[in-house]
Amino acid sequence: MVDVENNPSFTKKFLITFAAHAGLLLLAATVGKVVGTIWKTNDIEIIRSAVRVDVVGMPKYTVQELKEMEKNAVQMPKEADAVKSPDKVDQKTETPDVINKNDLVVQEAAKEKEKKKTNFLSSLSDYAKKDVKKDTQKGKVTGESSENIKALVLEGNRLSQGNALTGDYADGPGSEFGNYVQTLPGAIRPFWRLPDYLLKKELRCRIRIYLNSNGSLMKSEVVESSGEPEFDERALRAVKQTNFPKPSEAVGQRLTSSGIILGFPL
């Protein structure tokens, strides 16, 4: 048996072996780390590809089918119109309920704005009333006014006509004139068509129209030209082809004397 502890050559050899092993271990760790990083990047890539699969399905309907559906949806309210007698033109049915996704009508937006202003005023006054009671009824703070605001928000999301009470126009709350002119875009739009190249140019023209008391077109004039004669001409033609609804006597008088300006498109 060799005395291990007191053998200097053993200690020396032991140290060398130890150093060698430590070195090997370190090397293995480093190599492992490097290999690991490479492996990891590959892993990430695979996960990325796998996670992003199957978000939506392939579209079922063709473009042609969708167009057909849209056409049918828009045509339906028009048919309903035709049934009604021309004397009783109902503003609610004048604008189709289904509105094309591209139909960005600023007039509607402006109307909503006005509505917000007036409604805001009324909700303000409501709020003022509520203020008095507020101290006594701390539990239900904004009962009615929050209802109002909710209704207001709901109406803001809607592009359809609404009813006579909420469909304000710039002329003041529930104005007859306001209600009448709001029906004009819907009446004109079926005839307001442009060829492809003019659509892309994003032009604008404005036309003032004067109507007879029976709603027929008395006069139309370009008050602001687009600079492109064909564009103006198309807008004028749309106005001329439109069958305007019969206005009431007061509205008719105003349309005969001062007319109204139509913006194509704004």
Added chain:
Amino acid sequence: MKKLIALLFIISFSAYAQDAVIAVGKAEQDKDKLVIDDPEMKGLSAEQKATATELTEILRNDFAFYRHKFETIDYFDKGKNSYSSPELPKWKENGLTYFIASEVSPKGPSLEAKYKAYSVLTGREIFSASFKVNNDILRNSAHSIADSIYRAMTGKPSIFTSKIIFVSDRTTVNKHEILKELYIMDFDGRRVEKLTNFNSVVISPSVSPDNSKIMFSLISNHKEMSRNRVRTIKNIDLKMFDLHSKKISTVSSKPGINSGAIFSSRGDSIYLTLSFGGNADIYEMDLGSEKMKKVTTHYGDDVDPSVTRDGNLMAFLSNRPGRAHIYTMDPSAPEKDLKRISFVGQFNATPRFSPDGKDIVFSSWVDNGFDLYRIDAQGNQNNMYRLTKNNGSNEEPAFSPDGEFIVFTSKKMVTKNKASQDVFIMNREGEIIGQLTNNFGRCFSPQWTNVLK
């Protein structure tokens, strides 16, 4: 105070009402009403009259392809001399947008056709030119007249002078040894011409940007010496057909070359798929030096490249996510700006860019056949549109040079064991314009030639 505010509101309202503008809203796209009137014929023989009539018919047929833009209608005053005495106010009254009038008279052995086009709404004459028309090149003349008028009307080139190349197996004699050759025809399916006589199989042709060359793959026989015996090995070689000299040259005959080579936007290099590395990758090869550059490096298979006209974007098909899906990337460096475009569909194939590089049309396996879809090049999934349905299996789409049409093949079962496969054309909204080939064997890989400005 409240009253004062209310008063102010009312005042501002009434002031506003004075010059209130009622916004009518955005206009719908309208089809232009177009009349191509019968020509006034001056001193023509019966035969020449027939030529003049045919000329007009070709023009009408050409414009009918753009039916999403033009509604070609008959002239209500047939027989009136619309060329010598145009009646613009009357045309305007009848809602016409464009009017094309013509006069044909003899000039030596050929005919002289004078054309005038009017924009009726503005009352302007937008086109006036005279053309020499020969009976033997009647269709050529008619298409170029139609193209000139279309350019005057829209400011853009038409497809009327373009051609479509395709592959057909109609020369096959033996069912077990299918032969496919290369053909070229007018955009309207007329004047089909056979370009190759290999008695072999031509695969996936591609047209150079200047229309002078067609590149395609060909299954050819390579002779090889092995163990002192000559062996014949089938190999897919890359060939180039010069349309002017009608000469065919070999671009590359290295073993392992696959089909699917396309020209780069400049035409001096090609993108092709090579599979010698074990998996298919896309390479760019310089046509002069034959130097290769790897474009995709992933271990998945990358095939079927398509590049935009500016050369900045490449779409290709890759199975790296597990199934065949569409990717885009910048082909200037390997895997640069890689982006996945398609996420659904069992199997997507043949992504092809529109000329403006904004859209990609591709085929996707649905139920039991392929149908065509269009998506924007950014891969916005909301802008994916289905184009075909219930029209057999629709594959291999390619955009027209003006981006308005898509040519594709449609396979339909004729009987239980027999299927027809023909070339069809539709507009980019999926409205089928017509069938270009009929009873012409099975047709494959239609490609549109470019329109040179």
